Amino acid sequence: MTLNELYKDLDYVNHSREKRAYYAQLIVDNPDAMRHVLEILFMVDDPRSNRAGWLAEFATKMDITIILPHLDYFTTHMHTVYQDSALRPVAKICEYLTISYYKEKHPETRKMLLSSHKNCIIECGFDWLITDQKVAVKAYTLTSLYHLGTETDWVHPELKRFMEDGYHTGSAAFKARCRHVKKWIEKFNKKQS
Template sequence: MYQKIEESTCHVASRKMVSNFAMKDEKNLSEMIELAFDIKNELHVKAFWSLDLVCEKKLKQFVPYIEDFCTILPKIKDDSAIRPATKICMFLAKSNHRKNGISLTQEQEHNLIEALIDRLIQDEKVAAKVYAMKALFVLGKKYDWVHDELKSIIEHDYSNHSAAYQAATRNLLKKLNK
């Protein structure tokens, strides 16, 4: 698995190949996740690139690793790993909200909320912020205060960001103001 990740690129075809290889065997998936969570290893970024595809297709395979993910999430510093990590948060939040989805513990929900709010107020790239906002919006359906906090952050930062950020937040603000 290590070699496949090492040889992978950011191109979708390469990421899909690695994620498909990981999903075929629990041992491969475990190795990929171990590498993704090893933030001192420079390959953790490449592992996260494919891990978000695994979570998009087979989130239930990721369930045994959620606790460790919640622990490592606030420690991720590389922009190229932050984007897929926040995307995984979005998948977790959406599935947690569905009737037949995964079930996060209250502590895991709070850990995700805290890490995602931190991402929103830090100087992160737009894609990571958008995934964080989407995840927080879903989590806010259970915790009302999250919607209040999300709205406050978006309104405060709106004029300081790019047109792409503003477009994404406009739609979210409409939903929050309903």
């Protein structure tokens, strides 16, 4: 599948779970196409960018290994995404990656997700938290930063400070995620003591 073919096919991808799953399966079946999906995702001013994000998210959920060969490209470009409907899948992919690495201990993820990638996720994550983003982006980011903070010691204190500062003005969904993440941090800190 060429970049142009994929670009045209994105016209047929919509919000429906069925369409996203169908096209994501095409990507999983043709892993080399993932690079093209990411290239279109990072065409940040293009209306198809968000559709490429949906595919990247669904394909990564189906098979985490689909994104692993592209981690350098993904992590060095993810800071450019700004449209809400494209940024949400980027944040979700970061969440998938950190869960795969830290919680599921997926061998290929643990081999390929390097410190440089983690640092990019941390940097973007805090940028997303301090800027005006939708609650889904912030919720996924809280989870990602929690996991990354189990290895990078300064992350949890900064994350806790952010959650405390934003808790009273946050939405119900944001507050719920904050409560979960605070419990995870407390449990992690007890284990470390």
